Amino acid sequence: MKFKSEPRAIHGGRGTYIAGSDSGILDFSASINPYPPDIDLSVPSDALIRYPDDEYLILKETIARHHGCHPEQITVGNGSVEVIRTLCHTVLTSDSTYYVPPHTFAEYELSARLTGASKEYEKEKATLSFICNPDNPSGILIPKDTLKDQILALEGREHLCCVDEAFIDLSDPSQSLTDFQNSGLFVLRSLTKSFAIPGVRFGYGIGDPELISSMEVMRPPWTVNAFAEKVVLSAFSRYSDLETSRKKIFNEKKHLIEAIRRMGFSLTQASANYLLIDTGYNAEEVTKQFYKSGILVRDCTSFDLPTCIRVAVRTAEENTQFIEAMEKVVSCMRS
Template identity: 25%
Template sequence: MSDFSQLVPEHVRHLGLYTPGKSRRQAQQETGVEAIKLASNENPFGPSPKAIEAMRAVLSEAYLYPDNEVSELRRKLAEFHAIGIENVVPAAGSTALLGVIARTLLSPGLNAITSERSFIIYPIAAQAAGGGIKQIPMRDDSFDLDAILAAVDRHTRLVFLSNPNNPTGTIRTASLVDDFLKKLPHHVTAVLDEAYYDFAEHFSRLRGVDYSHAVDSVRQGRKVVVLRTFSKVHGLAGLRVGYGIGPAELMSYVARMRTTFSVSGVAQAAAVAALTDRPHVEKTLANNAGEAARLIEAMAGLGYRVAPTWANFLYCELEEDAAKVANHMQQEGVIIRPLAPWGAPTAIRVTIGTPQQNDLFLKVFKKVLRPADR
């Protein structure tokens, strides 16, 4: 009989397990109630219709191995971002890239830095690579960039910055990030995770704020990897496609560390088509901005403060046990995310849905939290 606790390395034994948002099927099995899912920041309008068409066209080729170089998508992304093809590496979601980047730059004795209450994959990716992780307390529900700089030591190789941040929905503006990058010592690479880029960019136009120059930083030769994904505004979370844009030399190592054939042919075709589907993106962004304002106002009317979001979800402090509230809401057919795993046991994260989904969310939210007001 083998005892794997003796065989598996210590850093693997101590790894945390990622708990995703509950699926509709799972919630429905638990409660017997039909549910809407507002728990994983997916696109409520589904995939880009152009992507669906492109996927259908290549389904019969699914018996063939995909193009391991992901050539067409890389070429289109390089054109789209006006950057060299050697700067772009696609993978099976930005989650996969986080793991690959961590394994490329970390090993035992080295460390990465991120913030508390940020994307849960950052500590998992660093620790799975055998590295350490420092999670710095937040300032104003956002990354404390000065404190992160102060935490850099000679063993630090990576900083993970979620901009906008999941789950708080906050950003650090372009000028603050540029300033931070200028101060970052040369042995540290910044991963600027812009999974919610399009939402933030849309809000920044409405609010007159300069949100991000992340790709410019790569063009200027800084030690920066920008992460983007097809999971959010393009509605392709289930297909698993994301990409990194970074220095060519670093990306050549990242490409070698990436799992071979990890982006399926169907996913490649869908992503190429989704990239040009501006109407789907615009519809998603307009709905998101309008519905964010409506939800925040309605929740404020019930006495709850919601930070103005820069993404497609809301972070709300309830000042009561959020897991209980989420459970209760699930019984009523609405799946949201309680944030105890992020160290915020009295807060929830709610994905902004279609107007109909948000109406149901508000109705159930009121029923569960303010039963007397009904």
Template identity: 45%
Template sequence: MRDNLPERAEHGGRVRWHRTREKGELLDFSANVNPYPPAIPWCPDPSALKDYPDDRYEALKETIGRTFGRDAAEVAVGNGSVELIRAFCYTLLGPGDTACIAAPTFAEYEMAVRLAGARCTADESGAAVRFLCNPNNPTGKLHSRPEILRLLGEAAGQGAYLFLDEAFIELSDPAQSVADVSDENLFVLRSLTKSFAVPGIRFGYAFGTPELIEKVETVRLPWTVNTFAESFAIEAFRHYDLLEESRQRIARERTWLCSRLDGLGLDYAPPSANYILIEVPMEAEVLVERLLSRGVLVRDCRSFGLPRHIRVAVRTREENRQLIEALEACLP
């Protein structure tokens, strides 16, 4: 038995567990999903469950390829983005390798690197892979497309891969995406379930060169995208353009929510997506428990190494108003 496994990463979105404990309804601000998802005409067909999914996912990959102007051979799919993070790391990293990860950011990068037997570092020199989340989780920092292309050039010049996580860019500014760029040193990760507010189906996808995608798909466990997830994803991509309205509504609510945080005298990182990292004048765990007692669940950022920060999703106006009222009551 391996005794050097890293501890499991902490995540938001544990509302179902909390509801069981609290015996009541909760407003979940801990998970960053689209509060204004497009309404798409999807009705699952139970008869589809009698067959295995097509593990090549040809129809799904062709649909994704058409949406982004990529060949189907340049598309990988998985049971959520985390599966693809781990498949990528198992494909490219091993003992003796290092991966550059700048904190604070999504904990699953480090988890996947360490499970692959490699080491994490903040030093770019000599790293086999550089991880970048754009916009970053939890800070919301958004790099421009020219910045990303410059970083890709630097990585390629050192023989390294740039692993670019664009899980939230669809709810931020897709003009800054490089999902259309084919480069042998680039792997771009996406998540459909956040933008369409269906995290329960677990679906992620990614882009890379055909050679890299073939390796990642070889490492990925077979049939991990279930039939319902596949059929939903195909229908969602047919209505992908409807996310523009979601972005506009989120931007308006984000502005409103930031103005109310200003009124409370709270500092926050400049947000670009559907979540805000807030510095609070007390230990985060204390505030989280106080908010929970009022039926509001937020993300405790201690696991990001930020003991006096919380992260809150941007939700609807009425829900955001309830968050502000709860903060007013719970802050010192």
């Protein structure tokens, strides 16, 4: 028998697994909200003894109400990556093509390639294209009107654009495309980063009802467990609290940017809760030096950015520790 053999995509957020939970290592490689809203994380007694509603009617109604759309436009999954996989296997075949921009989230490329589809280097010619907004790892946010114009320009073609808004709630939610209904658009969302619940695993997508209906057939049954469903419903009841998170992150980010520029490093104009830093040195070596100082940063070599690292914005105290570690790293790299 022959099996597909593809390398797994590389992700940040592995600090605990690399160093151990008691190591004291600060993980700046995972871009999680350092000031999350207080939500109910208790385990309901019936979450372990009943099957979830595989149609997720209450959950989809809650999401639809939040975004001003209809439940028939919502699909859910065990994290946004599962939604990406389901989307690709719904839309793409071995005769299809996909477009993924350079230097972006690796799961787009992997999920599309697993369908047998071919890569296309001109977005307009592809069956399915991906845009991460704000981008990962640069954090740059494309204005809503710009994306709408791009999508409208492709109307009438056999083309679907997936816009991944995993970080937009910690950036500028007014630039979200969730209120723009177009059959050529699929908006991917996640609560993982915004509510600091990566272990819960929940993502969802908003798209044309016909597409969503097909994705719901492709999606494995009970993909969102009852505990995750309860936590997500609690999170949607506290969505307005993210305004406080954004303000605190913005203030801390300013402090980090000033310190990074003082060190002579260049960085992107990131609107998100993380920063892409071009150190000018080998990123693997820079990452090792940070680790010696108790800081885990994201080596962006896997994004084909061999001199760049990505760092999350964390609490004031933790950011101060990062700045102190950065001073040691700079001294070491320049000596």
